[in-house]
Amino acid sequence: MQHARSGKAQGLALGALALLVLGAGAFLFLQDPSSPEPVDPSGTGPETPVQPDPGALVIDREPGREPAHDPDRVEVPAQPGRESGVEGALGAAVLGQIVNESGAPVAGAKVWVTTRFRFGDDVPLQPVVEDPRFLQITDARGSFRFERLVAGVDMDLWAFHADYAPRAGVAFAALPSETQELPPIVLDSGIVVEGVVQDTGGNPILAQVELGLQDRNNFRSGTLEEQREQDRRLGRLRLTDTDDRGRFRFANVSEGAIWSLRASAAGYASAEIQAIFVQPGQTLPEQLMVLDTEHVITGVVLNDDRAPVGGALVTVSRTQPRPVFTATGRSEADGSFTIRGLPQGMYALAAMADGYGAGRVPRIEVDAAPVEVVMPRKGGVSGRVTNADGQPLAAYSLELMRTRRNSTQYGATELTWQIADPSGNYKLEGLDAGTYVLLVRAPGNCPTYSPGFHVQRDVVLGIDVQMRRGGTIVGVVTGGEGQGLAGARVSLHGPGYQPPADEGPFGPGESDPDNVPAVEARTDASGRFVLENAEPGNMKLYVEHVKHLPELVSVSVPDGGTAEAGSIRLYAGGSIFGTAVDENGAVLSGGTVNLTYQEGNGMFSRDALLDARGRFRFDGLRAGNYELIAFAANPNELWFPPEADKQRVYVTEGKESEVRLTSHRQ
Numbered sequence: 001m002q003h004a005r006s007g008k009a010q011g012l013a014l015g016a017l018a019l020l021v022l023g024a025g026a027f028l029f030l031q032d033p034s035s036p037e038p039v040d041p042s043g044t045g046p047e048t049p050v051q052p053d054p055g056a057l058v059i060d061r062e063p064g065r066e067p068a069h070d071p072d073r074v075e076v077p078a079q080p081g082r083e084s085g086v087e088g089a090l091g092a093a094v095l096g097q098i099v100n101e102s103g104a105p106v107a108g109a110k111v112w113v114t115t116r117f118r119f120g121d122d123v124p125l126q127p128v129v130e131d132p133r134f135l136q137i138t139d140a141r142g143s144f145r146f147e148r149l150v151a152g153v154d155m156d157l158w159a160f161h162a163d164y165a166p167r168a169g170v171a172f173a174a175l176p177s178e179t180q181e182l183p184p185i186v187l188d189s190g191i192v193v194e195g196v197v198q199d200t201g202g203n204p205i206l207a208q209v210e211l212g213l214q215d216r217n218n219f220r221s222g223t224l225e226e227q228r229e230q231d232r233r234l235g236r237l238r239l240t241d242t243d244d245r246g247r248f249r250f251a252n253v254s255e256g257a258i259w260s261l262r263a264s265a266a267g268y269a270s271a272e273i274q275a276i277f278v279q280p281g282q283t284l285p286e287q288l289m290v291l292d293t294e295h296v297i298t299g300v301v302l303n304d305d306r307a308p309v310g311g312a313l314v315t316v317s318r319t320q321p322r323p324v325f326t327a328t329g330r331s332e333a334d335g336s337f338t339i340r341g342l343p344q345g346m347y348a349l350a351a352m353a354d355g356y357g358a359g360r361v362p363r364i365e366v367d368a369a370p371v372e373v374v375m376p377r378k379g380g381v382s383g384r385v386t387n388a389d390g391q392p393l394a395a396y397s398l399e400l401m402r403t404r405r406n407s408t409q410y411g412a413t414e415l416t417w418q419i420a421d422p423s424g425n426y427k428l429e430g431l432d433a434g435t436y437v438l439l440v441r442a443p444g445n446c447p448t449y450s451p452g453f454h455v456q457r458d459v460v461l462g463i464d465v466q467m468r469r470g471g472t473i474v475g476v477v478t479g480g481e482g483q484g485l486a487g488a489r490v491s492l493h494g495p496g497y498q499p500p501a502d503e504g505p506f507g508p509g510e511s512d513p514d515n516v517p518a519v520e521a522r523t524d525a526s527g528r529f530v531l532e533n534a535e536p537g538n539m540k541l542y543v544e545h546v547k548h549l550p551e552l553v554s555v556s557v558p559d560g561g562t563a564e565a566g567s568i569r570l571y572a573g574g575s576i577f578g579t580a581v582d583e584n585g586a587v588l589s590g591g592t593v594n595l596t597y598q599e600g601n602g603m604f605s606r607d608a609l610l611d612a613r614g615r616f617r618f619d620g621l622r623a624g625n626y627e628l629i630a631f632a633a634n635p636n637e638l639w640f641p642p643e644a645d646k647q648r649v650y651v652t653e654g655k656e657s658e659v660r661l662t663s664h665r666q
Contacts, residue, residue, distance in 0.1 A: 089150070089151050089176055090148055090149070090150060090151065090174075091149050091150065091151035091152070091173075091174025091175055091176055092151075092174060092175055092176070092177055092178055092179045092180070093145055093146065093147050093174075093179045093180075094145070094146045094149060094172060094174055094179075094180050094182065095143070095144070095145050095179065095180065095181045095182065096111070096143070096144055096145075096157075096169065096181065096182040096183075096184065096185065097138075097141070097142045097143050097144070097184045097185070098111065098138045098142045098144070098159055098161070098184070098185050098187060099142055099184050099185070099186055099187070100164065100186070100187055100188065101186060101187075101188045101189075104142075105138070105140065105141045105142025105143070106138060106142045106161055106164065106187055107138055107139060107140050107141075107142060108137060108138060108161065109137070109138045109142070109144075109159055109160065109161040109164075109187070110130075110135060110136075110137060110158075110159070110160045110161070110233075110234065111135070111136045111137070111138060111144045111157065111158070111159050111169075111185075112130060112134060112135050112157070112158045112159075112160075112234060113134045113135075113146060113149070113155045113156065113157050113158075114134070114155065114156050114158070115153060115154070115155060115156075116154040116155055116156050116171055116609075128221055128222030128226040128227055128229075128230045129230075130230070130233075130234075133146075133148050133149075134146070134149075146174070149174040150174065151173070151174050151175060151176040152173055152174070152176070153173055153174070154171060154172075154173050154609050155171065155172055155173060155174075156168065156169075156171050157169030157170065157171070157172065157182075157185075158234060158236075159185045159187060160234050160235040161187055162235075163252075164187035164188060164189065164190070164252055165187065165188060165189060165190025165191070165252040165253055165254045165255075166187075166234070166235035166236070166252075166254055167185060167186075167187055167254050167256075167257075168254075168256075168257065169182060169185045169590070170182055170183060170589045170590025170591075170612075171590040171591075171592075171609055172589075172590055172609070172611065172612065173609055173611070175611065180611060180612040181612060182589065182590075182612050183589050183590075183612070189251070189252055190251075190252045190253045190254050190255060191253050191254075191255055191278055191283070191284055192249060192250065192251050192253065192284070193211060193249075193250040193253045193259070193261070193276065193284060193287065194247070194248060194249040194250065194286060194287070195247070195248060195261075195286050195287030195288055195289060196242075196245070196246045196247050196248070196286065196287075196288060196289070197209065197242050197246045197247075197248065197263045197265070197271075197289045197290075197291060198246055198288070198289070198290055198291070199268065199290070199291055199292075200290060200291075200292055200293075203246075204242070204244065204245050204246025204247075205242065205246050205263075205265050205268065205291055206241065206242055206244070206246070206265060207241070207242050207246070207248075207263045207264060207265035207268075207289075207291065208239060208240070208241055208242075208263070208264050208265070209239070209240050209241070209242060209248045209250075209261060209262070209263045209289075210237065210238070210239055210261070210262045210263075210264075211237070211238040211239075211240075211250045211253065211259055211260075211261055212231065212236065212237045212238075212259065212260050212262070213231070213236040213237070213254075213257060213258070213259055214257075214258040214259065214260055214275070223313075224313070224328060238250050238253075242263075248263075255278050255279065255280045255281075255282075256278075256279065256280060257277070258275055258276070258277050259276040259277075260272060260273065260274050260275065260276065261273040261276060261287060261289065263289040263291060264341050265291055267294055268291035268292065268293070268294050268341065269291060269292045269293060269294045269295060269341055269342055269343040269344070270291070270325075270327070270341040270342070270343070271289045271290060271291050271292075271343075272323075272325060273287055273289065274323060292343060292344070293344075294340060294341055294342070295342045295343065295344055295345075295366035295367050296338055296339060296340050296342060296366065296367060297316055297338075297339045297342060297347060297349070297364055297366055297368075297371070298336070298337065298338045298339075298370045298371070299314075299336070299337055299349075299361075299370045299371035299372060299373055300331070300334070300335040300336050300337070300370060300371075300372055300373070301314065301331040301335045301337065301351050301353070301359065301373045301375060302335055302372060302373070302374050302375070303356060303374070303375055303376070303377055304374060304375070304376050304377055304457065305377070308331075308333070308334050308335025308336075309331060309335050309351075309353050309356065309375055310331055310332060310333040310334070310335060311330055311331060311353060312330065312331040312335075312337075312351045312352060312353035312356075312359075312373075312375065313328060313330055313351065313352050313353065314328065314329050314330065314331060314337045314339065314349065314350075314351045314373070315327075315328045315349070315350050315351075315352075316328075316339050316342070316347045316348070316349045316364070317347060317348055317349075318342075318343065318345040318346070318347050319345075319346050319347065319348050319363075320345055320346040321345055325342070325343055325345070327339050327341065327342060331351070331353075336370075342366050344366060345366065346363055346364070346365055347363075347364045347365075347366065348360070348361065348362050348363065348364070349361040349364055349371070349373065351373045351375055352375075353375060354430075355377065355378055355430060356375035356376060356377060356378060357375060357376040357377075357378055357432045357433055358375070359373040359374050359375035359376075360373075361373055376433055376456075376457060377457040378429070378430045378431055378432055378433075378455075378457070379429075379431050379433065379455040379456050379457050379458050379459060379460065380427065380428050380429035380430065380431055380455065380458075380459035380460070381427075381428050381431065381436070381438070381453055381455060381459060381460045381463050382425070382426060382427040382428070382459055382460070382461055382462075382463065383425070383426060383450070383461070383462060383463035383464045383465065384423070384424045384425050384426070384464045384465075385419075385424045385426065385440055385442070385464070385465045385466075385467065386424055386464070386465075386466050386467065387442075387445060387466075387467050388445070388466065388467055388468055388469045390466065392421075392422070392423050392424030392425075393424045393442050393445075393467065394420065394421060394422045394424065395418075395419065395420050395442065396419050396424075396440055396441060396442035396445075397416060397417065397418050397419065397440070397441045397442070398416065398417045398419060398426060398428065398438050398439070398440055399412075399415070399416045399438065399439040399441070400413045400415040400416075400428070400431070400436055400438060401413065401436060401437050401438070401439055401449075402434055402435070402436055403434075403435045403436065403437065403452060408513065408515070409512075409513060409515060410437060410515050413436075427459065429459065431455045432455070433455055433456050433457070434454070434455055435452060435453070435454045435455075436452070436453060436454075436455060437449050437450050437451070437452050437453075438450040438463065438465065439517055440465050440467060441517070442467060444533070445467040445468065445469065445470065445533060446467065446468040446469060446470025446471075446517075446533045446534065446535060446536070447470075447517035447518075447519065447533065447535075448465055448466070448467045448468055448517075449465075449515070449517075450463050450464075450465045451463060468536070468559065469559060469560045470532070470533040470534050470535060470536060470557075470559065470560075471534045471535075471536050471557035471558050471559060471560065471561055471562065471563060472530065472531065472532050472533075472534065472561070472562040472563070473490075473492070473529075473530075473531040473534050473541065473555055473557060473562070473563045473565050474528070474529070474530050474531075474562060474563070474564060474565065475490075475528070475529060475541075475564065475565030475566055475567065475568055476523070476526070476527045476528045476529070476566075476567050476568070477490065477523045477527045477529065477543055477545070477567075477568050477569075477570060478527055478567055478568070478569050478570070479548065479569070479570060479571075479572065480548075480569065480570070480571045480572055480654070482569075483527070484523070484525070484526040484527025484528070485523060485527045485545050485548065485570060486523055486524060486525045486526075486527060487522060487523060487545065487546075488522065488523040488527070488529070488543060488544065488545040488548075488570065489520055489521075489522055489543070489544045489545070490520060490521050490522070490523070490529050490531055490541055490542075490543050491518065491519070491520040491541070491542050491544075492516060492518070492519045492520065492531060492534050492535060492539055492540075492541060493512050493514070493516055493539065493540045493541070493542055494512050494513065494514020494515070494516040494535075494539060494540070495514060495537075495538050495539065495540060495554075496512075496513040496514050497512050497513065497514065497516075497540050497542070497552075498552075499542055499550060499552060516535050516539065517535065519531060519532075519533055519534055519535070534557045534563075535557065536557050536558060536559035537556070537557060538554065538555075538556050538557075539554070539555055539556070539557050540552055540553065540554055540555070541553050541554075541555055541565060541568070543568050543570060545570055545620070546619050546620055547572060547573060547575070547619045547620055548570035548571060548572050548573055548620060549570060549571050549572075549573045549620065549622060549653070550570070550620075551568060551569075551570055553565065553568055571653065571654070572653060572654040573619060573620035573621045573622060573653055573654070574621040574622070574623060574651035574652055574653050574654065574655055574656070574657070575617065575618065575619045575620075575621065575651075575655070575656040575657070576595065576617070576618045576621065576626065576628065576649055576651060576656075576657050576658075576659060577615070577616065577617040577618070577656065577657075577658055577659075578615070578616065578658050578659040578660050578661065579610075579613070579614045579615055579616070579660055579661070580593055580610055580614050580616065580630035580660075580661040580662070580663060581614060581660070581661070581662055581663070582632070582662070582663055582664075583662065583663070583664045587610070587613060587614025588610050588614050588630055588631075588632060588663055589610060589611070589612050589613070589614055590609070590610060590612075591609075591610045591614075591630055591631055591632050591663065592607050592608070592609060592610065592630070592631045593607065593608045593610060593616045593628055593629070593630050593631075593661060594606075594607050594628070594629050594630075594631065595607070595608070595618050595626055595627070595628050596626065596627050597621075597622075597624055597625070597626045597627070599624065606618060610630070621651045621653075622651070622653065623650075623651055623652055623653045624650070624651060625648055625649070625650050625651075626648070626649050626650075626651055627646055627647070627648050627649075628646065628647050628648075628649065628659060628661060629645050629646045629647070629661070629663075630645065630661040630662070630663040631663065632663055642664055644664070645661070645662060645663055645664055647659055647661060
């Protein structure tokens, strides 16, 4: 049975649509200078950091439900604040079938799974090359089977065959010990998107027209060109040319998905229709695309020595008037660039290239004089790491942390390096200008911060770090009746730490105000734990278990010694479990159940993904009145669930409540 995941309340597609339309401009141009730079859309960046393995998926699973030791278990990076450092058990098989409207199997269809993106989640970038572990081709029976997916990871599914409209399957998560058979994915002919491209006088234009899926899971690695090529391979991007009457036609377009159209022609401003959504059974009217006079933005990309920067990705996004219009290009060897086909308006510009910080121009009017975009050269830092005895460490990891304006808390940059050097030396290059510290981790040592340093365009020398031994904390976690609790997570925090009131077990928490490096342990079968390499001093332990209420306890950690935390008792929380069905009684496989609890100004919210049998479960709940509502599987559907679909349940700590949810369409 799929367990609950913490997160924000299920967003309606209308909000998601607005984010998709406005996201490009806001992403590039509304960055806080004190926050880390955005992901480089060119796919370039520091060469030294270890990049996430596209196959190493984020895990989020209940402790205590792991199978016995499995030789196929793999190390999987977890979401910060959830289950960092825990092995990710491979789930049981996930099966399914692709059929057509007549129920006949569709052989040779591509079936692709990707980690489900949720705003606020820290998930690996999706690969631009389809990994065979996550891409299956259906056999003669239309069947597919995924064997090596990590248990508990919410995933989306996409099916594509050239003879049919592509379609999203139901979302799912592999279960630790139960094979799931997903509902069949029915591919049909879909709908036709057709229309005409004209100039402002009503004359037909020979133009290229793009039909693209507005995909919420569009955070991928690779260059824009590589991403577009992948979208073409998977049927998420279609290209065609108009005929001599200016007409275009796309057949086999999926219903129930949000698509966008863009028409471009030499000498004209491109035109867009940013949201095309058709409910099943509806007919789409003819699309009229009018191309107006072309406008351009020209300029040159320079570094801070005023030398040209070739190959920079230049992105412009219209800020006035709305709607947003975004276009891209690349600078030539001499640094020059021209972005053509722009509608009238005011634009913001960002340029990105390997080895340089982003260059930005906040306001550019089209057809103005060429603009200069200056990209600051990135800097670096070097130093040496030794152990507590002053001996060089030959292997360790470095994590770059940004010091934040008007805050004592460090900000994560998500940049990490694995260093191997017999003399303990390191050198990091390609860092944006800013003020930082390094967090050093090495086996057998307490995680230790470097002195602060400021990076500009040169390498900062002499940032040496001497590690500390740290301390060890031992104890036992028990349930309300005194029995040992296996799989509880014990994490170390500073004396000023207070857990967030609006999140459940293993959900994302507040940053530690004392910047205590994250160190944690899991309890064994008898409930005992040993937390090693702990920061010395007066600390707090936050103890969580998925079916129990968390506790925060104080502990004094000696440097190089052992602290006895004693017995820490957790009391069982309440549980809500059940199934969700549609108005016809069919299970909502791949749908979502949202659980909310509001007390005063505080809001608790958690989501659960329904498994193939429509089951869900929420554990570790405090006593109180909760509201539940089930959503259909398609995240892009534009519908608002009726108030009657909501169920209110009173939860008693230590007790279970079973509910059956129904989701109606309006």
